[in-house]
Amino acid sequence: MITVFGEGRGFRVVWLLEEMGLAYRLRPVDLLAGVEKDAEFLAINPAGFIPAIQDDDVTMVESIAIMEYLMARYGPTPLAPDPHDPAFPAYQQFLHLGEAGLAASIYFVVVSRNLAPEAERQNWGAGKALAVFKNRLGLVTRQLARSPYLAGDRFTAADISVTYALQLAQRNGGVILGQAERAYIARMSGREAYQRAMETCDATRALADRTRGQ
């Protein structure tokens, strides 16, 4: 049985597991309560960030690497196009842009806005991170004008990667997304596997409920 530790970007992993129909359990990790008190989780990831997974004797961190591991280990799956498929380059690019370009940037905007001391909320680093996010978002907008999914005409793990980042920006980063991105999120979150993942992920669902309509 695969164990997923923590939500946040762990939502990507849970959504992927639901898309693949694999059995798993979610073990919550409460970062705000203080991860230093969670000895069981620190034994899995001594660096204390989420998500992590345990799969028999495999322990991993990094949500995109975890998704790639699961698709390679339990695939083949249409969620990961074959390297010879014409969809592969766009798939690979957006799978990684979702974290390296989008989520990793907006995360520092989110923590500055929500967790930093009042006087440090408007800091230069957060402004630069927001500018980087918006710059990379332009590539997503351009791609959505060309195709319904980021890798072309079918859903892949790249859509899981980017949808998570767009929702983080919308829910916690103060970003107002355009019509194309909002319609894309609505399509992605209408998927049955997404809905099942939301049922499992209590913290993500609570956040979505709190920020709906903002």
Ligand SMILES: N[C@@H](CCC(=O)N[C@@H](CS)C(=O)NCC(=O)O)C(=O)O
């Ligand atoms: N690139 C990593 C980012 C992991 C990450 O920063 N996770 C956040 C929550 S989603 C976290 O644990 N932050 C607390 C910390 O880094 O100490 C991934 O995709 O898994």
